[in-house]
Amino acid sequence: MVQKRALISVSNKKGIVEFATGLSELGYEVISTGGTKRALEEAGIPVTGVSDITGFPEILDGRVKTLNPKIHGGLLAKLDDPTHMLQLEEHGIEPIAVVCVNLYPFKETISRQEASVEEAIENIDIGGPSMLRAAAKNHQDVAVVTDPLDYEEVLRQLKEAGKVDGETKRRLAAKVFRHTAAYDAMIATYLTELAGEEFPECLTVTYELKDRLRYGENPHQHAAFYKKPIEEGGSIAGAIQLHGKELSYNNINDANAALQLVREFSEPAAIAVKHMNPCGVGTGETALDAFLQAYEADSVSIFGGIVAFNREVDVRTAEKLHEIFLEIIIAPSFSEEALAVLQKKKNLRLLTVSHRGEKITGRNLVSVEGGLLVQDPDLYSFEDATITVPTKRQPTEEEWNALKLGWKVVKHVKSNAIVLANGHRTVGVGAGQMNRIGAAKIAIEQAGEQAAGAAMASDAFFPMDDTVEAAARAGITAIIQPGGSIRDEDSIKKADEFGIAMVFTGVRHFKH
Numbered sequence: 001m002v003q004k005r006a007l008i009s010v011s012n013k014k015g016i017v018e019f020a021t022g023l024s025e026l027g028y029e030v031i032s033t034g035g036t037k038r039a040l041e042e043a044g045i046p047v048t049g050v051s052d053i054t055g056f057p058e059i060l061d062g063r064v065k066t067l068n069p070k071i072h073g074g075l076l077a078k079l080d081d082p083t084h085m086l087q088l089e090e091h092g093i094e095p096i097a098v099v100c101v102n103l104y105p106f107k108e109t110i111s112r113q114e115a116s117v118e119e120a121i122e123n124i125d126i127g128g129p130s131m132l133r134a135a136a137k138n139h140q141d142v143a144v145v146t147d148p149l150d151y152e153e154v155l156r157q158l159k160e161a162g163k164v165d166g167e168t169k170r171r172l173a174a175k176v177f178r179h180t181a182a183y184d185a186m187i188a189t190y191l192t193e194l195a196g197e198e199f200p201e202c203l204t205v206t207y208e209l210k211d212r213l214r215y216g217e218n219p220h221q222h223a224a225f226y227k228k229p230i231e232e233g234g235s236i237a238g239a240i241q242l243h244g245k246e247l248s249y250n251n252i253n254d255a256n257a258a259l260q261l262v263r264e265f266s267e268p269a270a271i272a273v274k275h276m277n278p279c280g281v282g283t284g285e286t287a288l289d290a291f292l293q294a295y296e297a298d299s300v301s302i303f304g305g306i307v308a309f310n311r312e313v314d315v316r317t318a319e320k321l322h323e324i325f326l327e328i329i330i331a332p333s334f335s336e337e338a339l340a341v342l343q344k345k346k347n348l349r350l351l352t353v354s355h356r357g358e359k360i361t362g363r364n365l366v367s368v369e370g371g372l373l374v375q376d377p378d379l380y381s382f383e384d385a386t387i388t389v390p391t392k393r394q395p396t397e398e399e400w401n402a403l404k405l406g407w408k409v410v411k412h413v414k415s416n417a418i419v420l421a422n423g424h425r426t427v428g429v430g431a432g433q434m435n436r437i438g439a440a441k442i443a444i445e446q447a448g449e450q451a452a453g454a455a456m457a458s459d460a461f462f463p464m465d466d467t468v469e470a471a472a473r474a475g476i477t478a479i480i481q482p483g484g485s486i487r488d489e490d491s492i493k494k495a496d497e498f499g500i501a502m503v504f505t506g507v508r509h510f511k512h
């Protein structure tokens, strides 16, 4: 019997001995590169070295091992093409029926903070992707495996049918091209960043499947959650779920919004979110104080919402949280007693996010029909802004605290956005209105009596003085807004008329 050939060259050696044993027992001649050959021989599997086939040693520190016509001819020949077969014979090349290759660990290398550029470059696999792509192109005749999870199925089919069926070979080939494309995308991103190119001529991003979701924004929409290959600390994609039902599409979006806002605060803070807008934000000496403030901010909307903390949730906070219906609680950690309290609710999702204090710096990508919008995230903070006070009256210390809180929150509310706040919590949130005065009216109505003495934050400038007038009539005493309207003077005059202290930040925080 003519022996069939299987080529195995893997960096990740997991499961390879079992796979190679299976192939060998089925009569395959296993051919391998240096390290793989050694590992298989140690396990007692007969192996032919690739160098014995190519008649060429591995050179340049392994940069050239399998890049040889004796290998690539065997991968690319069409078995039903007489000319191909004749040429193989002429050049003494044997066809290869099974290819098992996984690549140098480029992702793992660049994930290590201390990895040098030289190390990263050495971990760019060249021969591996070449073999994978060749075999995948020729999948009509070659079964190509790159994922150890596929070893079992390939062996099963070879054992039961003596071959891998066409459908499986096509599926494996598609997987290979996804894998090599993702691999190259990571390399391209790494080198593009090193070269400092901001918006290259094409965008090669890659994401890995994290979860299939039960449905999307609505039950009739199919959905999945993909994550970046290398995790960014503090992101929802890196969150660990300790308890509760699986996260839904809307949960993930809301949790993301809550996390982005809680990161604005260094003092203990609690953020309640509904439909991606903060409905109550509180700060205090402790997580409990902060939560009580957030709850007080809007004890109606928080129902069925998400609460994010930037401090550990302790048992006292957990007991308070337990009293209301929430979908998700996110915190850096939960004390054991707190967990015991919160886990009484079967469905309540508890997430921890390992925020190590770094800013999330990756670009924002938003899909529109037929394209993708790409921009930097809005990382501008109050401390970065050039603050001016154009009114006669300067804010008092208490007003400054309220203005800062309102300004941090309004950045995370859908535009047009108005937030009313005191020094400890929001008291009114007007989100996503088509005109500014509309957003102001909603915030003022929600605040009711609490508007008196509160501060107002606006995500963009006032095109006219009507919002200042509405604020004054509600008893608001301080306003923070970007400024920059051609009619700023009208707003300043109106503020002076009512003794309001108004602050300009010079920075707009639209959010759509």
Ligand SMILES: NC(=O)c1ncn([C@@H]2O[C@H](COP(=O)(O)O)[C@@H](O)[C@H]2O)c1NC=O
Pocket (backbone or CB within 6 Å): 009, 010, 011, 012, 032, 033, 034, 035, 036, 037, 062, 063, 064, 065, 066, 067, 101, 102, 103, 104, 124, 125, 126, 127, 128, 129
């Ligand atoms: N250059 C080549 O000809 C080449 N051929 C195979 N490789 C890679 O070498 C690795 C296996 O090496 P080893 O069997 O020596 O442990 C695999 O990840 C494979 O993708 C190569 N490496 C790199 O580019």
